[in-house]
Amino acid sequence: MGSTHTSTAIPAPADWRELFSDWDSIRQGYPYVDEDEAVRDCVRRLGAAEPDLVPFWTLGLLMLAPQVAFGGPGPGVEDEFVAALRPLAHRDDDGSCTHGWHPYDIDVDELLEQLPEILEALTSPPPLDGLLPRELVPERCLEEGADGESEPVSLSAPDLLARWQCPRTAPGFARAALDYVFATVD
Numbered sequence: 001m002g003s004t005h006t007s008t009a010i011p012a013p014a015d016w017r018e019l020f021s022d023w024d025s026i027r028q029g030y031p032y033v034d035e036d037e038a039v040r041d042c043v044r045r046l047g048a049a050e051p052d053l054v055p056f057w058t059l060g061l062l063m064l065a066p067q068v069a070f071g072g073p074g075p076g077v078e079d080e081f082v083a084a085l086r087p088l089a090h091r092d093d094d095g096s097c098t099h100g101w102h103p104y105d106i107d108v109d110e111l112l113e114q115l116p117e118i119l120e121a122l123t124s125p126p127p128l129d130g131l132l133p134r135e136l137v138p139e140r141c142l143e144e145g146a147d148g149e150s151e152p153v154s155l156s157a158p159d160l161l162a163r164w165q166c167p168r169t170a171p172g173f174a175r176a177a178l179d180y181v182f183a184t185v186d
Contacts, residue, residue, distance in 0.1 A: 009161050010059075010122040011052045020116050023063040026071070027112060036074040039064050043084040054088065055170040059119070061085060062173050063112055065180035082183045089174040089185045097168050101152055103160075104172030106141055108180055114138045122164060136160040 013019070022033045023042075031038075042064060046057035061081060067073065068081045103111070111118075121135040133142055133152075137160060141152040155163070163169065175185055 008123045008125060009164055010055055010119065012056045012119065012123045013053070016056065016119065016123060017116075019060065020063065020119065023060060024116060026067045027063055035064075035067050035071055036077050039068060039073065039077050039081055043080050046084050046088075055164075055173070058085070058088060058170045058173045058177070059115065062108065062177040062180070063115060065108070065177045066112075069181040078181060078183075081181065082178065085174040085178050086183075086185060089171055089178055091171045092168060097166055099163055099166055099168070101155075102163050102166060102169050102172050103137065104169060104176050106138060108176050110138045110140065122161075131157040131161070133157050133160055136164065 022031075022038055025031050025033065026035050026038055039061075042057060042060040046054065046061065049057050061084065064081075068078050073081075118136060118138075121131055124131070133155065136157060137152055143153070152160070178185055
């Protein structure tokens with residue numbers, strides 16, 4: 001599977017750019033890899049992932065959610081997708097999180113459009129203190145009153161990084177992916 005970038009904000013496999021390129025080609029409707037196999041591979045990797053890689057593989061399935069929802073996946077693909085995400089969607093921290101806003105609150109399609117660039121920043125090696133907020137969330141999220149929530153506007157890059165690293169973020173993205181394919185969390 002290759003080595004892992006573990007000293008980054010969001011650990012990712014060394015070949016994450018190739019994976020995201022494949023997934024984005026599927027999302028854009030111009031796949032150059034087998035769509036069903038890409039979903040199944042991501043499901044398998046999420047199931048076998050070390051805890052620090054769960055957010056990455058969850059984002060992968062979120063990136064593949066449009067294919068599962070609207071791309072006519074093969075037999076069993078949607079069931080595997082849903083079965084992989086449901087247990088994660090039920091996880092939540094023990095209530096110790098005090099963040100009001102998390103990256104999973106961003107409109108999914110808007111996030112997916114910029115996710116490769118955002119992940120580029122999140123997988124950068126330290127120090128991460130030079131990152132700008134616009135590198136961590138879609139630009140529209142930083143406009144006052146863009147979605148009725150002003151919190152992302154007031155957050156610094158370190159605050160946004162903390163939200164990406166929050167234990168509630170991966171379960172939130174799992175719920176977003178399930179919602180995208182019209183599946184319930186239960």
